[in-house]
Amino acid sequence: MSEQSSLSPRSGWRGERSLEQRADSIRLRRSLSLLVMTLLAPGSAQLVAGNKRVGRLALACWLVLVAIVLVVAVGGLVDRTWLLTLGTNATLLLIVGLALPVLAVAWVLLLSDAWRLGDPLRLRRQHRAATVGLNTALCMVTAGALLFSAHLVAVQRDFILTVFNASAASDPHAGRYNVLLLGGDSGKDRWGLRPDSINIASIDEQTGRTVLFSLPRNMENVPFAEGGVMAQQFPDGFDCDGCYLNGVYTWAHDHQELWPQEVADVGVEATKEAVEGITGLRINYYAMVNMAGFTDLVDAVGGVQVDVEKRITMGAIGKEPEGYIEPGLQRLDGNQALWYARSRVDDDDYARMARQKCVMTAMLHQLSPSNVVLKVQDIASAGKRLLTTDIPASELDTFIELALKARSKPVSSVSFVPPKVLTYDPDFVLIRDLVDEALAKAEGDLEPTAGNTPRKRRSASARNTSDDLASSC
Known part of the structure; x- marks a missing residue:
């Protein structure tokens, strides 16, 4: 108890x-x-x-x-x-x-x-x-x-x-959007801005299949599209002494009183008239790339992978080089990519044009949507310093969709360079025929040129004229 x-x-x-x-x-x-x-x-x-x-x-x-x-x-x-x-x-x-x-x-x-x-x-x-x-x-x-x-x-x-603050949208012409791509270069040692890279991206409005036409900056006697200011000033072509294609931009800015005040950039407008006169294509929009700001974009996306065909000097002609880009498959940072696209040491303008197109097609295929989402802040910051365009925001979704489609398709390349086209005496009828032929191939109306098979040729001429630019780079 x-x-x-x-x-x-x-x-x-x-x-x-x-x-x-x-x-x-x-x-x-x-x-x-x-x-x-x-x-x-x-x-x-x-x-x-x-x-x-x-x-x-x-x-x-x-x-x-x-x-x-x-x-x-x-x-x-x-x-x-x-x-x-x-x-x-x-x-x-x-x-x-x-x-x-x-x-x-x-x-x-x-x-x-x-x-x-x-x-x-x-x-x-x-x-x-x-x-x-x-x-x-x-x-x-x-x-x-x-x-x-x-x-x-x-x-x-x-x-x-x-x-993308423009307001006017432009309808495709003959089923294609034609976008003028200008690489602007305005260094301290240069008088005004002279576009050193002049390309037209002709994009199929349904498939995104793209043909990249490249015009040499030193093309002479260029004609202008009828009805424009430049055609009125130069009815027989841009035939003044030392007047090259890339000088049209500067000439227009020196005579901007000839254009209506509502024209945002008379240099671009004049260059459009020249490119339309040369190729017969109607330009829908333009995009001006600041070549110096290009480094920021490449760095923002983590670099660009390029198969370098030979040693490239990083530096201007007559100046001490700051380095070299060695041959082989290389991932280039922004500064290296800029020099790869710009260097003319031990090379000519036409080889440089070929390298520029290789960089463009590499960026197109390597810039994935996931990478853009992850790096959106850096890309947007670089883009504001890099790009000037008249593509309106209302058309941005269309071009993003076309760019995504273009990633899975070959990009054709046509450059109007010697020996086929002489820059000092261009055959503009031949140039327009080459444009029509390239577009017909891209749309499947003609068979691709024989010999344009992947990795067979890696010369500048192969990259300047190719049915699949990526395979030639």
């Missing part, structure tokens, strides 16, 4: 302690569950244990957001162009950019309220510390991810509004 009574207090104490531990465990699980519920379905914790009105509103908003994301994802799988249209719409980007910080603040408030609903004051000290740590981590992760996403959206929107 006395033995039983002596054991009863201890048994009761153990039982009470066990009940208290179970209660502590239940309170901890409840507190953690409320936080996890808020992470997965914001508002659900309030709906279960708090202000049901707030919970219903938050959960309804969350379900709407999830539905929107699913619709966008499915729509993107069905029609990629539709997704690109959404991603390049400045108004929509503004709405998303403003909504994301609001969502971040709301989510943090819901997480903090879920922690409060877990009754932290009744938790044991170590359990309370654990819930505080988890709540803090969840707030930082969710808010940080949303605020960083808002920053990226703002960067993308600013890039679109800064670079």
Whole structure:
């Protein structure tokens, strides 16, 4: 009897302690569950244990957001162009950019309220510390991810509004978009800006199949498209002493009073007239690349891989070289890629033109969508310093879609260089015939030229005229 009574207090104490531990465990699980519920379905914790009105509103908003994301994802799988249209719409980007910080603040408030609903004051000290740590981590992760996403959206929107700020769209001509690509070079030792790289990318509006036409900068006596300012000033062609194709830009800026004030860049407009007169192509848009800023873009995407055919000197003619690019498969950084595309030491303009096209096609095929997403901030920053264009934002989705299609297709290359075309006495009828022939091949109306098989030839002439530029580089 006395033995039983002596054991009863201890048994009761153990039982009470066990009940208290179970209660502590239940309170901890409840507190953690409320936080996890808020992470997965914001508002659900309030709906279960708090202000049901707030919970219903938050959960309804969350379900709407999830539905929107699913619709966008499915729509993107069905029609990629539709997704690109959404991603390049400045108004929509503004709405998303403003909504994301609001969502971040709301989510943090819901997480903090879920922690409060877990009754932290009744938790044991170590359990309370654990819930505080988890709540803090969840707030930082969710808010940080949303605020960083808002920053990226703002960067993308600013890039679109800064670079693609033209308003007039141009319809394709004969089923193709013809984009004038100019490599601008305006160093301290040069008088004005003289485009040293002049190319036309002719892009099929359906397939993205691209033909790259290259014009030598020192082409003489160039004609101009009828009806333009330059044709009125030079009805017999640009036949003044020392007047080369790349000098058209400078001449126009020296006589800009000849153009209407609404013309944004008279040099580009004059160069368009020259290129249209030479090739017979109607130019839809132009893109001016700052060659010095090109280094930033290459560095932003992690470099570009090029198969270097021979040793390239990094430096100007008559100056001490800053280094060399050795033969073989090389991943070039921005500075190396710039010199690979620009160097004329131990080479001529035509070899340089070939290398420039190799860099362009390498960038086209190596710049993946995932890389763009991961490096969007660096690419946008470099792009604003690099690119000037009259492509409007409304057409951006079209050209992104065409660029993605072009990645899987060969890029043809045609350069109007000696011996076929003499720069001092060009045969412009022959040039237009070559343009028509190249476009017919690209559209499947003619068979590809025999001998243009991968890796058979790697000379400058092979790269200047090729049915598959990538295989010739």
